[in-house]
Amino acid sequence: MTAQQAASPRVRATWRIPLVTASLVAACLGCAGPSRAVVESPPPGAAVGTAASTTTAATCADTVFDAMTEPQRIGQLFMGGIAAAQPDRSQIRVLQENHVGSVFLAGRSTAGTAATRNLVDGLQAGADTVAGRPVRLLVATDQEGGQVQVLSGPGFSKIPRALVQGTWSPDVLRSRAQQWAGELKSAGVDLNLAPVADVVPASLGTANAPIGRYGRQFGFTPATVTVHSDAFLKGSAQAGVLATLKHFPGLGRVTGNTDTTAGVTDTETGTGSASIEPFRSGIKAGAPFVMVSLATYSKIDPHHQAVFSTPVIQGMLRTTLGFKGVVISDDLGNAVAVKAVPPGNRAVDFLKAGGDLVLTVNPSLVPTMANAVRTRTAQDEAFARHVDQSVHRILSAKAQEGLLSCG
Template sequence: MTSQQAPSHGPKGKRAVWPVPLLTLSLAAAGLGGTYTSHAAVVPEAPASATRSTTATCVDKVFAGMTGPQRVGQLFMGGISASNPDQKRIQVLRQYHVGSVFLAGRSTSGTKATRSLADSLQAKADTVSGHRVGLLVSTDQEGGQVQVLSGPGFSTIPSGLVQGSWSTSKLRSEAAVWAKQLKSAGVNLNLAPVADVVPASLGRNNGPIGRYDREFGHTAAIVTSHSNAFAAGFAQSNVLATLKHFPGLGYVRGNTDTTANVVDSVTTSTSASITPFRSGIKAGAPFVMISLATYSKIDAKHQAVFSSTVIQGLLRKTLGFKGVVISDDLGKAVAVKSVPVADRALNFLSAGGDLVLTVEPNLVPAMTKAVQTRMAQNAAFRTQVDQSVHRVLAAKQQAGLLSCG
């Protein structure tokens, strides 16, 4: 998400390559791009025929064993309060086989209490062919005014602007510590780092990012080096990171969480502000979050989150991203309020997205039913959805949430 008003949301120096076990594939070799390597095995986004790895076979095996509703559930991430989880909302996620959760709001209860919550959610995860398919448990742990989890065991993380003033080696080292804290709390995916470039001329007049000092700096060079360092630290501690908010929220004024019709009339497909995303993708970023703004010089007719030009064209084809494409919040954000609930999911997935984020789980039933209906009617959509499920399962394999051993 961008900031949830009192922001709760919303991803270089030398590129780091981390040592991995013999059985681990690099992200590039596994079809997830790049050279941050992970400590967990990675699988291709879609099954290869002749040279399948054992991990690819595992993803295929789990996919084959899933029911239709279980597959569709892997395409959704539902919000749960980190401090006061609502059992009715948790039950909705379980009923619809939702495969990922977002810890939202603010919690000061520390790592142990957060781990207890995460473990209780994991205990409800689906089992397929005798193997539990673990949940992606995510949060917004950027720093400054956007740090969902705090209290005993969690560092107080400074703002993006402060992090951007550090050396990349210091940031990478600190980020590895923050990621290790999340890991100990049962969180395996961070919806960070912020890769948005806010020009100095706009500064705090930029509603979603600059207002809260969420940016690493005001130039593409600083944001690129530091978003990469942040992501590399997370890769070191084996927590998945997310570059956001593609193709950048640095040149807008309105905050898409609280404002309709936010338009970027500056950014093009070759703008320097795209550089942090391009570099992060080359370095192996496993997730990219798509913005809810409209980019008039890229696709004036669609919000980025609903634009195949942005997702399939610019992100997938031009930048070569093969990982998981996650939406910004399609639940409560004012930017999508005029779009019917079911269409938010359908339009994002049709545009090439993989994982629908809604901070309001009560919207999941309408969304999943619409997806199932469309799959039954449209073979091309069904194929696209199957590829998205494979990407999500591949990310789970990478996070150690999927095992066929």
């Protein structure tokens, strides 16, 4: 518990043990706190709601934001990893103590939809309460298909790799994606970190370590990837699950894998490259989330990795492509690509560049990251305003998913 929480008479902690296998510790914090003047942020994306519903979501987000303490707001900026098969109780406690607003189900689980829902319900029991109302967790996972499918077992389909999905008609893929997203919804998962919108040239193929090696791409041309990533997005939206275009501005032209390799650089992709088209089309279609890669793009910003690059996030993604939704980082916890950057700097630099939601598969880094963000917020008013806008975007996405209660 932070000093601010302990000092506030409006904050109380109620600990209980939800009835789930992992014996999760749950914390409820009823609180309210002062707010800063902010610039109202646009809704996350047309694919997840009508104009009326997004307006209502934004209003609800405003209400919740105004009632939050500063630590609670900062906690909304983080997504921490939790093992989908055997959650670690101490890691869950770290996330709860830091008011982390989103969790990522990582690893592999063959438990099926019912058991996963039981786990998620236990996690949700520990979500913060603001002004007497729950602010439910945004629960995410990786459910692309092929070797990248976290959740399986009874109730979950076996999803083929994207290279196979790309041989189907867009209508068939949209229907299948709706089915897969429905399975996630039944398991309590709100956000899928898919589809992959990266274009791997046929000449590179499996030599592309992060994508081509595993057949994670829908095809080898921008046209094929565009129509199929759009179909995946539409199917997900029809099932009420948020989807994520990744890994902007594309990992199709690199050889190194940022998860396991430092200094991965794309020397070909520029602001006008055809490989950007799947992202452009998906954003136009209303993609609610976009994930930014950890590679460096020498023709766009040779001095910063994309995840820390203002030209990539604010310039290309926000201004040129007009993306108004939630910008999420690739893993800033365990990825070798960012190991040389201190954890606190990873979070601050991503947010400073225009990002919204810090993903760390390693939840033990959250306290350091959150403290760094809190310190920078107190010192830099422009940074503080951006943080508030990011929290609004995340809360708006939650409201559209029914994870906030304002009625």
